[in-house]
Amino acid sequence: MAVTVRLPSVLRTAADGHAELKVPAATLGQLLDELGRRHPALERRLRDERGALRRYVNFYVDGEECRGLAGAETPLTDGAEVDVIPSIAGG
Amino acid sequence: MDVLLGIGTRKGMWFARSRDGRASWELTGPHYPVDGVKALTIDTRGPSPRVLAGVVNEHFGTTVVTSTDLGQTWHEPEQAPIAFPEDADAALQGIWQLAQGPVDQPDVVYAGVEPHGLFRSDDGGKSFELVRGLWEHPHRKQWMPGGGGACLHTVIPHPTDANRVTVGISAGGVYRTADGGQTWEPGNTGIQAVFLPEDQRYPEFGQCVHKLAINPSRPDRYFLQNHHGVYRSEDDARSWQSIAGGLPDDFGFPMVVHPHRPEVIYNFPLVSSEFRFPPAGRCRVYRSEDAGDTWTALSTGLPEDGYWAAVMRDAMCTDDADPAGVYFGSRTGEVWCTPDEGEHWQLVAQHLPDVLCVRAAVV
Numbered sequence: 001m002a003v004t005v006r007l008p009s010v011l012r013t014a015a016d017g018h019a020e021l022k023v024p025a026a027t028l029g030q031l032l033d034e035l036g037r038r039h040p041a042l043e044r045r046l047r048d049e050r051g052a053l054r055r056y057v058n059f060y061v062d063g064e065e066c067r068g069l070a071g072a073e074t075p076l077t078d079g080a081e082v083d084v085i086p087s088i089a090g091g
Numbered sequence: 092m093d094v095l096l097g098i099g100t101r102k103g104m105w106f107a108r109s110r111d112g113r114a115s116w117e118l119t120g121p122h123y124p125v126d127g128v129k130a131l132t133i134d135t136r137g138p139s140p141r142v143l144a145g146v147v148n149e150h151f152g153t154t155v156v157t158s159t160d161l162g163q164t165w166h167e168p169e170q171a172p173i174a175f176p177e178d179a180d181a182a183l184q185g186i187w188q189l190a191q192g193p194v195d196q197p198d199v200v201y202a203g204v205e206p207h208g209l210f211r212s213d214d215g216g217k218s219f220e221l222v223r224g225l226w227e228h229p230h231r232k233q234w235m236p237g238g239g240g241a242c243l244h245t246v247i248p249h250p251t252d253a254n255r256v257t258v259g260i261s262a263g264g265v266y267r268t269a270d271g272g273q274t275w276e277p278g279n280t281g282i283q284a285v286f287l288p289e290d291q292r293y294p295e296f297g298q299c300v301h302k303l304a305i306n307p308s309r310p311d312r313y314f315l316q317n318h319h320g321v322y323r324s325e326d327d328a329r330s331w332q333s334i335a336g337g338l339p340d341d342f343g344f345p346m347v348v349h350p351h352r353p354e355v356i357y358n359f360p361l362v363s364s365e366f367r368f369p370p371a372g373r374c375r376v377y378r379s380e381d382a383g384d385t386w387t388a389l390s391t392g393l394p395e396d397g398y399w400a401a402v403m404r405d406a407m408c409t410d411d412a413d414p415a416g417v418y419f420g421s422r423t424g425e426v427w428c429t430p431d432e433g434e435h436w437q438l439v440a441q442h443l444p445d446v447l448c449v450r451a452a453v454v
Contacts, residue, residue, distance in 0.1 A: 086150045
């Protein structure tokens with residue numbers, strides 16, 4: 001089972017230049033665990049060392065932001081698409 | 092003589108390089124253009140200079156990046172350079188200080204971070220470990236955040252005794268270790284905490300120290316800019332005496348010691364915690380040549396009047412040349428240099444974002 005993660009351009013250098021990654025995962029948290037194994041410099045931009053999703057990074061699972069679902073526990077079905085979209089922050 | 096000046100701002104880093112003894116400057120940047128850079132160091136202990144910077148991104152967190160070509164290209168370790176261990180139940184929010192260890196230990200680098208923590212690297216800044224003796228100190232939970240955050244913003248490793256380190260914490264005060272970080276004691280006797288009730292203004296700890304400094308040739312003597320109060324210690328940062336008498340105000344952020352003349356110090360006073368502007372809107376660096384007993388206002392080449400920009404705690408520094416260059420950057424994005432220890436000032440850069448730190452070295 002694999003899901004597709006789409007990255008914004010600002011994060012691609014931390015993923016060896018990839019705009020998309022295919023990752024086996026049953027939840028959003030598992031997806032981030034796998035990213036941590038493959039691309040640790042990417043994963044730590046998405047959640048802190050306590051495992052908390054960064055406040056200004058949004059994860060859309062098949063078009064719905066994960067905080068309105070189950071956060072890191074949000075289940076992922078085979079073929080799901082996860083968009084990583086930075087929120088509004090800073091000036 | 093080539094001098095490199097690193098400029099960290101709220102939005103990115105710039106580097107100014109002078110190849111003619113500080114007569115002219117070539118500016119490059121921005122590097123990490125949307126990231127705040129509060130901590131920079133130009134490490135000249137090894138065979139070639141290395142620049143280390145702490146960068147914080149509002150979206151993606153905080154990390155340490157390194158350059159071995161004087162700021163042209165940057166490298167970030169694959170694993171998080173600084174991260175709180177799981178049992179600390181904390182997440183890194185900011186890097187306020189990157190400090191080089193003793194000269195004979197070129198791989199030792201300290202990081203002062205937010206929340207109130209000290210980290211130590213033994214591999215030149217690739218990986219850091221939490222100094223647990225300070226994190227587990229019984230006082231830590233009583234330290235308050237200063238106006239800028241819960242930061243450990245100053246780290247001064249003793250120049251000859253690797254077991255001794257002194258740190259400045261907002262708002263925790265001064266702490267010292269003599270056993271390599273296992274145990275720490277506060278060193279705040281005589282420092283006033285003006286924000287406490289009148290009968291409690293000299294606490295054992297909890298002062299809002301803004302900056303600490305020493306000259307390595309006189310490591311028993313420290314200087315300190317407090318949240319109201321400018322002080323000198325002659326007993327190794329245990330007790331403090333006011334040296335604010337000759338200054339127009341006792342508030343401010345930076346405190347800088349001359350690299351070669353331990354009696355010479357530089358300060359940038361601001362008027363009171365309520366206003367935080369240069370006194371009367373005049374841009375003045377104050378220099379003392381007698382360890383703070385008397386002060387002289389320096390202004391030749393600086394703007395005349397109507398200057399309302401503050402200078403942050405790490406936005407003033409010297410290089411290590413002789414005579415030394417002194418530098419400061421403002422929240423309105425100007426950076427100034429004096430090639431003659433304060434007599435004349437010249438503009439290095441302007442119209443940058445607000446300057447959070449400057450660091451300079453002969454390279």
